[in-house]
Amino acid sequence: MTIKFNTAIKAAAVAAALVFSSVSHAAINVSEMSHDDAFEYANFDASFFGEPFGTTITPWKLSGDVNTLAFCIEPGTPADFQANYGGALVHPGSDIAALYETSYSKVLSNGVYNAKQAAAFQLALWELLDNKDFGTGALILPATGGLAADNDLVAGYAYSMLGDALNYHGTAASYVYTEYTAAGSQSLLGVSAVPEADTWAMMAVGLGLVGLIGRRKSEKSEKFA
Incomplete structure (x- = not known):
C-alpha cells in the first residue's frame, strides 16, 4: 500500500495531537x-x-x-x-x-x-x-x-x-x-x-509512522555508536 507524503504527515500530526490530548489536564483556565x-x-x-x-x-x-x-x-x-x-x-x-x-x-x-x-x-x-x-x-x-x-x-x-x-x-x-x-x-x-472512522484510520497510520520514525532513529544511533 502506498500513501502520499502529505497524507502521511497529516496522519502523523493527527496521531500526535490525539496522543498529547490524552495527557491528564494539568493547566486549565476557566472563564465565563x-x-x-x-x-x-x-x-x-x-x-x-x-x-x-x-x-x-x-x-x-x-x-x-x-x-x-x-x-x-x-x-x-x-x-x-x-x-x-x-x-x-x-x-x-x-x-x-x-x-x-x-x-x-x-x-x-x-x-x-x-x-x-x-x-x-x-x-x-x-x-x-x-x-x-x-x-x-x-x-x-x-x-x-x-x-x-x-x-x-x-x-x-x-x-x-x-x-x-x-x-x-x-x-x-x-x-x-x-x-x-x-x-x-x-x-x-x-x-x-x-473522531470519524476515517480519522481513526488516519490516526492508526500516523501512530505507525511515528513508531517507524522512532525505530529508524534508534537504528541510526546504534550504527554510529
Missing part, C-alpha cells in the same frame, strides 16, 4: 462566556436541587491544555474562577447522553454559538441532573412566568430538548465526556466529538 454570549434567566418559580433559582446563564469556556465549552452541573455551588481545575473522563447517564446527542448541536452549530439555545441546554441539563420525571408534571422548570425578555421562549426550547432526549433511542456515541472539578467550585461537564 462574554456578556454578549450570556442570557438572563429569571423565574422564581424555578428550582433546581431544591433551591430557588433566578440567574444569568453563562456557560464556561475552558482553555489552556483544553479548549472547550462546558456546562455547570452543580448550580448550588458557587463558582471560583481562581480554582485549580482538573479533568477526568466520565460516562454520564443515558438521559444526559441523549440530551447531548439530540440537542448539543443547537448550541454549537458549525462553530457558531447560540446563547438562547445554550441557556435552554443548561436548564434542560439541570432538570435531568435533578432526576425529575418527564411528562408527569414533576418538572420544576416553569414553562411561563419568566421575568426577562425571551425567558419563556428559552424555557420552551428546554422542554423541547427534554422531550427529544426522552424519545431518543439511538446509540449515544458522538461525544467523549469530561468532568472538570476543583475544590470549592462548581463542577463542569464538557464534551469533545468522537
